[in-house]
Amino acid sequence: MFKKVLIAEDADFMSSGIKVALENMQIPNVEYAQYCDEAFLKLKKAWLDNEPFDLLVSDLSFKDNIHEQRLESGEDLIAEAKKLQPTLKTVVFSVEDKPYRIQQLCNELAVNAYVWKSNHGQRELKKAVQSVFNGEFFITPQLAHALRDKEAFEVTDYDVFLLKHLAEGLDQKEISEALKNKDIKPSSVSSVEKRLKLLKENFNANNPTQLIAITKDFGLI
Structure with a gap:
């Protein structure tokens, strides 16, 4: 299983259950960033220290910060993270369910998994992390149609x-x-x-x- 995971999420991370869900998967090092710039700085520092993250789990939208942000969305963060660390595995965890957006993220940014924030979001996230670790692509079943047939x-x-x-x-x-x-x-x-x-x-x-x-x-x- 992954050893070091970074979560980029502006919600209350400690009460969201995401941290607990990942720790239950025996991931020893789970870190958190509330904004994209903060997340990228953590990724960059870990990379320069030769202690890189194995996986980035990111939301797409973030609340406005009183300080100007260079990276304003999860999409921006993932794009920059892949430039820095091309082998970094990435999972999107978002309420976004529009086929066009899902296609963009999966095809253009080549994310390794797309998890829809729903009632079963945390369970789906655990499945996604396991699938990505196994070298498989994962998408929440309800959204899989976005990558099929005419929609693709x-x-x-x-x-x-x-x-x-x-x-x-x-x-x-x-x-x-x-x-x-x-x-x-x-x-x-x-x-x-x-x-x-x-x-x-x-x-x-x-x-x-x-x-x-x-x-x-x-x-x-």
Whole structure:
């Protein structure tokens, strides 16, 4: 089992049960950080001292701090942590359940597990830690659909921009102008048309109205 684990969580850690859950797994060294910058400093110090953490468990959202934070989210923290220590195992522990966000974290940041904070969150977290230790990927079963079939189609920020403006009632020419105003490329009408067509095909939508409805259900807009 892992020997040294860092928890990045802004809730009351001692009363959350997470620490107890991990200690019950015979993890001898479980440390805690309330903010992302604090967590990264702990990771960096441990790395420089040649006593690195084996696992980072992080929430995604953190309450505002009176002091300005360089790293504002768990996503920022995980990205920086992997630059510092590429072999570090990472687990997301969050209330976030939108497929788009889950896809981003699993595909772009290559997290080792995604655990949904629910009534069974602590139990799922223990399963996730064990799975990651065994070299396996883990995701809370209720969220596994986010990585399957059509939902696994890679949706980019560019796509979200198109969908949001489509939902606002803009036509393809107007969306093209909005892209040009933001200096986002490709911005031609034909590029917008091709991408929207591809989105409709991947989400099995027959028309723009249906595409908007489906992607809203998936949490994209």
